[in-house]
Amino acid sequence: MGNLRIWILKLLVLALLPISQSTPSHMNIQKKAKPAVDGTTIQFKSVTSQKNLCANSGGGDFIVTSCDETCEFDHFRLWRVNENTFRFRVPKNQFVGLEGTVVVAVVTNDTESATFEIIRESQDSKLVRLKASNGYYLQAREDNSVTADVKTVSGWGSSDPTVFSITFVEVNMHVYIEGDFQLQNGLGSKAAQIMQEHYDTFVVENDFELMRNYGINAVRIPLGWWTAYDPNPPFPFVSGTLKALDNAFTWAKKHGIKIILDLHAAPGSQNGVAHSASRDGSIEWGKTYDNIQQTLEVIEFFAERYGKHESLYGIELLNEPLYPYVTLKSIEDYSRAAHKIIRKYNPTAYVIFSIRLSFVDLDVPSYMELFPLANSLDYTVVDLHWYNLLDYIKPQEHIDYIKVNRTRQMTELLSNNGEALVYIGEWSCFWSAQNPTTEELKEFAKAQIEVYDRANFGWSFWTWKNNDKNWSFKWLIENGIIDVNQIKR
Numbered sequence: 001m002g003n004l005r006i007w008i009l010k011l012l013v014l015a016l017l018p019i020s021q022s023t024p025s026h027m028n029i030q031k032k033a034k035p036a037v038d039g040t041t042i043q044f045k046s047v048t049s050q051k052n053l054c055a056n057s058g059g060g061d062f063i064v065t066s067c068d069e070t071c072e073f074d075h076f077r078l079w080r081v082n083e084n085t086f087r088f089r090v091p092k093n094q095f096v097g098l099e100g101t102v103v104v105a106v107v108t109n110d111t112e113s114a115t116f117e118i119i120r121e122s123q124d125s126k127l128v129r130l131k132a133s134n135g136y137y138l139q140a141r142e143d144n145s146v147t148a149d150v151k152t153v154s155g156w157g158s159s160d161p162t163v164f165s166i167t168f169v170e171v172n173m174h175v176y177i178e179g180d181f182q183l184q185n186g187l188g189s190k191a192a193q194i195m196q197e198h199y200d201t202f203v204v205e206n207d208f209e210l211m212r213n214y215g216i217n218a219v220r221i222p223l224g225w226w227t228a229y230d231p232n233p234p235f236p237f238v239s240g241t242l243k244a245l246d247n248a249f250t251w252a253k254k255h256g257i258k259i260i261l262d263l264h265a266a267p268g269s270q271n272g273v274a275h276s277a278s279r280d281g282s283i284e285w286g287k288t289y290d291n292i293q294q295t296l297e298v299i300e301f302f303a304e305r306y307g308k309h310e311s312l313y314g315i316e317l318l319n320e321p322l323y324p325y326v327t328l329k330s331i332e333d334y335s336r337a338a339h340k341i342i343r344k345y346n347p348t349a350y351v352i353f354s355i356r357l358s359f360v361d362l363d364v365p366s367y368m369e370l371f372p373l374a375n376s377l378d379y380t381v382v383d384l385h386w387y388n389l390l391d392y393i394k395p396q397e398h399i400d401y402i403k404v405n406r407t408r409q410m411t412e413l414l415s416n417n418g419e420a421l422v423y424i425g426e427w428s429c430f431w432s433a434q435n436p437t438t439e440e441l442k443e444f445a446k447a448q449i450e451v452y453d454r455a456n457f458g459w460s461f462w463t464w465k466n467n468d469k470n471w472s473f474k475w476l477i478e479n480g481i482i483d484v485n486q487i488k489r
C-alpha cells in the first residue's frame with residue numbers, strides 16, 4: 001500500500017472518446033441543420049394570440065395557448081426522430097401527444113408519444129407550423145386549447161392560428177446540447193462510418209509516445225456507459241469505442257503509461273450536460289434502483305475486462321454528479337457497491353470519487369463532502385475539478401487567485417483528507433482574462449501546475465487534444481506555454 005501511495009502521479013486527460021470538448025469537425029453537420037438536435041429547448045408563440053404554447057401545470061394535462069411572459073411552463077425539449085420530425089418533452093417530463101384531436105402532455109413513455117413535423121417558412125425565418133402524426137396541423141384556438149385538426153393551410157399570415165413563431169431558449173448557459181447523443185443521433189445513418197473514422201484517427205499510438213516523451217505518466221479516459229454494450233450499444237450509439245479503449249490499453253502498456261477509467265456519461269445522465277450524453281438536459285441517474293444497478297453492471301464490465309491489466313491505475317465511478325439532483329445518499333449506495341465489485345477483480349486499483357457540482361454559485365456542497373465515504377473504503381481518491389471560472393479582467397488577478405486561494409484550498413484538503421488521496425482531475429488554461437500576454441499565459445499555466453503538483457494523487461489536464469487551444473495540453477506544450485521540464489522532473 002505504502003509504495004503506491006507515495007507514488008505521485010502526474011496525470012493527463014486523454015480525450016479518447018469524443019465527448020463534448022473533443023468535438024470532431026463533423027459536428028458542423030449538425031450546426032447547419034439546427035434546430036434538428038436532441039435537447040434543444042424551444043418556445044412556440046402563436047402569431048394570433050401572441051402567447052406561448054405551454055403545458056398546463058408543467059405536464060400531465062392539456063397543452064394550452066395562454067402562456068404570457070411570466071409563464072414557466074412554455075419550454076419544449078426536442079427529441080429528434082429525423083431532420084424535421086420530433087417528439088416534444090414538457091417541463092415535468094411528459095411527452096406531447098394527442099387525445100383525439102386535442103393536444104395534451106400526459107404520456108411518459110416516449111414510444112407511445114406523438115411525433116410532430118416542424119415545417120419552417122424558410123431556413124432563416126422564425127415562423128413554423130406543426131404537423132401532427134395524424135396528418136393535421138396544430139392550431140391555437142381562441143378558447144386557449146390546442147388542436148390538431150387543420151387539413152389545409154396557405155400563406156404565413158399573422159391571423160392564421162396554425163402559424164407559430166419559435167424561439168430557442170438558453171438552458172444551463174447553452175442553447176444547443178452538443179454531446180455524443182446529439183452527434184450520433186444527428187448523424188443518423190452516417191454515424192457508424194463517421195464515428196469509426198474519428199475513433200481510428202483522433203488518438204493513435206503516436207499520441208502515447210508523445211505523452212511519454214513529455215513526461216506524462218498516466219491518462220484519464222472518459223467513458224460513455226454504452227461502451228460496455230459494444231459491439232451492440234443501444235440507440236443512438238454506434239460501436240467502435242471498446243476497440244478504441246482496447247487500443248489505449250495496448251499502447252499504454254507499450255509506452256509505460258497508466259490508465260484511469262472515468263465513467264463520464266452514466267446511464268440516464270448524472271448532470272444533464274453534453275458530456276454526460278444527456279438527450280435533453282434531464283438528469284435521471286440515481287433515481288431508481290434499476291438505474292444504479294445498470295451503472296454497477298457497467299462498472300463490472302470495465303473492472304472485469306481491464307482489472308488484471310498492468311496499466312490499470314484506477315476507476316472513477318461517476319464524473320461530476322450535479323447537486324442537488326444527484327443525492328449524496330445515491331452516490332454513497334452506488335459507490336460502496338461499485339467499490340466492492342472492483343475489489344473482486346483488483347485489490348489495489350484506486351477507486352475515485354468526483355465531487356458534486358452545482359450550477360448555483362451560492363449553493364455549492366462542501367468540497368470535503370465525499371471524504372468520509374472515501375475514507376471508509378480502501379485505496380480511494382477524491383477528484384476535484386479546478387477551473388478558472390472567474391470573471392476577472394486582469395490576467396494577474398487569475399494568477400493571484402491560483403497562488404493564494406487555490407494554495408489555501410489545497411492546504412486545507414491535504415490536512416483534512418485522511419487516507420483518501422487528493423486529485424485535481426481536471427484543469428485547463430481557459431480563462432476570461434482580457435488581452436493577456438504570452439508571458440502571462442505561461443505564468444498562469446506554471447502557477448497552476450505548482451499548486452496541483454501538491455495533490456497527493458496528482459492532476460490531469462482536460463484535454464490532450466482540442467480545437468480550442470487553451471483546452472489542448474498538446475498544443476500548449478508544443479507552443480512553449482507549458483514547460484515540459486516542469487512536468488518531467
Ligand SMILES: *[C@@H]1O[C@H](CO)[C@@H](O)[C@H](O)[C@H]1NC(C)=O
Pocket residue numbers: 109110111112
Ligand atoms: C413503452 O411503450 C412500448 C409500446 O407500447 C412498450 O413496449 C414499452 O414496454 C413501454 N416502456 C415502458 C418503460 O413502459
Ligand SMILES: *[C@@H]1O[C@H](CO)[C@@H](O)[C@H](O)[C@H]1NC(C)=O
Pocket residue numbers: 390401404405
Ligand atoms: C481569494 O482570497 C482573497 C484573500 O483571502 C479573498 O479576498 C478573495 O475573495 C478570494 N477570491 C475568491 C474568488 O474567492
Ligand SMILES: *[C@@H]1O[C@H](CO)[C@@H](O)[C@H](O)[C@H]1NC(C)=O
Pocket residue numbers: 429431433436441468469470
Ligand atoms: C487562449 O488564451 C489566450 C491567453 O489568454 C488568449 O489570448 C487566446 O485567445 C485563447 N485562445 C483560445 C482559442 O481561446
